[in-house]
Amino acid sequence: MPPRYLKKGSAAENSTNTLSLEVGSIVKEVIDDIRQNGDDAVRKYSEKFDKWSRQSFKLSKEQIDAAITAVPKHTIEDIRQVQANVRQFAQAQRDSIRDFELETQPLLERATPPIAGQIPNSTVAAMHMAGADEIFILGGIQAVAAMAIGTETIRKVDFIAGPGNAFVAEGKRQLFGEIGIDLFAGPTEILIITDETADPFTVATDILSQAEHGPDSPGIILTTSEEVGRKAIAFIDELLKELPTAPLAGTSWKAYGEVIVVDSIDEAWKVADEIASEHVQVFTRNPRDALEKMSAYGALFLGENTCVSYGDKYTGGLWVGKFLRTCTYQEVKNSEASGELGRLCGRAARAENFEGHARSGDLRAQKYLKDEYSWIRKAGGPSVTKRAMI
Incomplete structure (x- = not known):
């Protein structure tokens, strides 16, 4: 029996294509303007998109220190622990690679948008603690373009990494080649595979954890249990009533959320590989089976003890190889x-x-x-x- 849908997303394919064309056109206009007019164009778009315009977007040491001081002590400790987790995981990845040279003094520029016209203190603290040499309060395509092209006050970089909205993703795509990027990213995706043993409330909570990224973030429940699927839908509707990010998460769930029922777990593995989601959580009796049965995914999260949100706080969103340049040489001695x-x-x-x-x-x-x-x-x-x- 073919997969059955308890819920389908309402977004039409042609509307997505139209949106992509609009985003591409806007991004090209911004890049061209910043390439031509430098800081003046950066200020114009920062004011337009973020209501934030400064003579210099770069934070001084005094501003960074003030931002860190404003962050609660427990938040600083949390940031320190998260960074230690991600660093430990990245070091383990790096240790699996032999014979490489490490650039000891790279210049690390960080940029983050203002929030409601204010400097986001916790983010600035995290950037500083992670080793940023320069911090700019600047977001969106204007930040990507300024750092990729270089302006009077913002140095050109070689490589840009980090998430963002559709305009940021499109900007990185258009500027790739001029600079290196971490990956061609689309909207954040989550797929949760379940059988009858899964807790529907946990399924619902975790779907919304990623739906809040933006209004176009797909969230799919793929289950062998119609009961789990229906209960998860009901819990999602209930949770959206009081979730602070419901305007984003609810829009995303309505437009791109799906619940698919299949007859067997083997069929679930097959359908999951066809979907090829960025993030896949596995809530089944034997979640480690996914390691052998699946091959098309970005990251697996096995069992209800883990979730996609843990990925950001423990393993990180990228692997260390993204920041390594592979060079080879050949010498035939005979x-x-x-x-x-x-x-x-x-x-x-x-x-x-x-x-x-x-x-x-x-x-x-x-x-x-x-x-x-x-x-x-x-x-x-x-x-x-x-x-x-x-």
Whole structure:
């Protein structure tokens, strides 16, 4: 039996496409303006989008210290613990990689938008504690463009990482190549796979934890139990009545929320791989089965003891390799080996119709194995005989 929907999202595909085109057009306009007019354009868009305009968006040491002082002590301790968790996980990832060089003095710029016209003290504290060299109160596409392009007061960066709304994501997409980025991100996604053992209230709570990211964040419940699905829907409706972020989460759930019922857990694994969600929580009798049964996902969260929200607070949103540059080198020390590789290169490259590639191999095959190639002779290159006489 095909999957059955207890709830489908109301958003139409064509409206999503239209929105994407509008976002792309606006983002291009902002990038072009900042490229042309620098800080003046940054101030214009910061005022337009965030009602925040300053002569300098960069925080002074005194402002950073004041922001940290304004943060409650327990919040500072929480930030310190979260950063220790993420750092420990990243170090374990890094330790799995051998023979790399570490840049000891990278310049770390951080940017965060104002909140209701105010400096977000806790965020500034977290940035400072994470090692930021410069902190800017600046958000949205104007921050992405300013840091990617560089202005009179904001230095150009090599790499931009971090989440944002559709305009931020589109800005990173358009500027990729000019700078490196962490990933091409869409709206935050969550898929929760359940069987009859799952707690519907937990399912509902965790769906809304990600729906509050924005009005276009998909949240899908994929279950073998119609009862769990229906109860989760009812709990979501109830929770939205008093959730402070309900205007966002409720819009997202109405437009992009889905509840799908399948006949077996094996079918659930198959459907989940077709959905290929960014975040997948598994509330089943044997959640670790997902490690063998699934292959298309961003991150798995196994069992009701964990959740997507823990990902940000313990493992982090990226893996350490995003901040490593892979460089390779090649040195063929044996002349005979170079000649043999040259023969192989010549044959393989000609099979691909890359004559120029092939000739680089031919030349070494002639130099080191005394093969002879007419194109070398016609071009006045060294002959086998002349080479042998050297």
